[in-house]
Amino acid sequence: MQVDYFIIAPSPYNSDGLKYRRHRLVEKLVKHSLTGTVYWICPYKTGSLNRRISQSKISKKMVEVRISEFKALFSSRRGFKNSLLKSLIADSSEKNKKVLWYSTPSYSGLTKYKIWDKIIYDCSDFWGSPWERGGSLLHLKSGIIDKVIRSSETKIIEESELIFASSAFLAKRISDIKEATVIENGVEFEQFSSSTDKKLCEIPSPKIGFIGGIKNKIDYNLLYRLSTSYPDYSIVLIGPNSTSGSSAKELESLKKLRNVYKIDGIDYSEVPSYMKSLDVGILPYKKIDYNQAVSPLKLFEYLATGIPVVGYGLPTTKKYSADGIYIHAETTKEFVEACEYSIAISNEERYIKNRKSVAEKHDWDNKLSQMINNTLLDIKN
Missing domain, CATH: 3.40.50.2000 (Glycogen Phosphorylase B;)
Known part of the structure; x- marks a missing residue:
């Protein structure tokens, strides 16, 4: 059995030179013997109304799929979802199991497709809670965006079969809908x-x-x-x-x-x-x-x-x-x-x-192994 992972991320893989939880996960996945291909799916700024979805190979087992921010605004529309899905599975083997893994609550519409063998949400941030407010207009704009994010996150939680949270605080927030397993961040x-x-x-x-x-x-x-x-x-x-x-x-x-x-x-x-x-x-x-x-x-x-x-x-x-x-x-x-x-x-x-x-006691290897093993546990051959 081989598994293809479709990781929903908030930004390109090498966007700021920092390594987050999602980067460690991908590094672990590409080394796993049962991994086919890892697809890193993210929005990016194009400076235009470019509606294309672009792909680039990062390594032998990893592909980055970039979607223009403008196009991402329409992620709930059927035409967008169909074109995105078609782009994602074009290179994925029909024989491989397919896991949709959210590290950020974007593109919730993808959960409705029946091709996924498992849907996972790894919640590592208090999405929809701003770091800083500005003037009244910015406050209003931010408030609308926050509501959209929370709505998308709720849909993802409802459709996910397995949920991880990086803190007890986040797990408690999610618990009103579903139970989450707390796995805190670690260290190499x-x-x-x-x-x-x-x-x-x-x-x-x-x-x-x-x-x-x-x-x-x-x-x-x-x-x-x-x-x-x-x-x-x-x-x-x-x-x-x-x-x-x-x-x-x-x-x-x-x-x-x-x-x-x-x-x-x-x-x-x-x-x-x-x-x-x-x-x-x-x-x-x-x-x-x-x-x-x-x-x-x-x-x-x-x-x-x-x-x-x-x-x-x-x-x-x-x-x-x-x-x-x-x-x-x-x-x-x-x-x-x-x-x-x-x-x-x-x-x-x-x-x-x-x-x-x-x-x-908080080595990343142990934490990520637990997440991956739990993911593979219920995927049937």
Whole structure:
């Protein structure tokens, strides 16, 4: 038996250089002996009203299917669904089983076709909950989009035979319709724990840093308070910047401080080395609805490199709080003080061992194997 997977994704595979949960899944799938082809299906900006659906081969077992954003607006129309479906299955073997796997609640109309041997929804975000609101017109527009997203998500949940959620918060949201299995985000433990190279040598120590997408969901006012409270600490932000509105202004104010260092996106293979170079890893998130659901990828990555972590605005992580390992702060004052304390005990060997021990229990390989095995369980030959 061979299985073709049709992964519904929110953006092109290499859109921002970051690796998310869906990327790890695909990497695992293409290595699996029972996988035929993995199709990565996503919208993209064309700059025109181009109505074509384009395909490109990413690897021997993987094909990216791009759909113009304009065309995606009409995803519920029969003509669109028929043309998309025809495009998707054109190269798929008739003998292969077909799994429709949603990593984002788009193209819900595809669930109505009878060709799928299984439909799966892996919910890893609080879809339909915005990071930031603008003026009244933007608020109205965002509200309409949020309702469309939630409606599409409900349809997908109803049609899915198997549902995963990256946090208990998300599973609870879904539970009104169907039960979801909680599988939190993890870490490539061997890759992160074995890193010995160090970067950032030109930046003075101690170094407190965040590595990831520089987005609107990050609390830049919190970081401003940290930077001004301890001007001798170096605050390092590493990642591609996609901020907008008030968040972009707050970030610009933060970057003007002499002890703040902003580094653009780095190659993913270098992330462990950059993390290893920090004294403390931080998760400085805003206290907003969206972040209540976040299972941060960076928590176990930081810990795997042996450094302590301080978080804010991430209630899903409170259960991992432990002395010398992780502190989840409830106030700005607590966050600043927790960073100071974590620097003081950063290099203590007993804590380093404990941090790595916690991270090892959350290796991606085990989590993804569980998801794939559960998927294959009920697919009959």
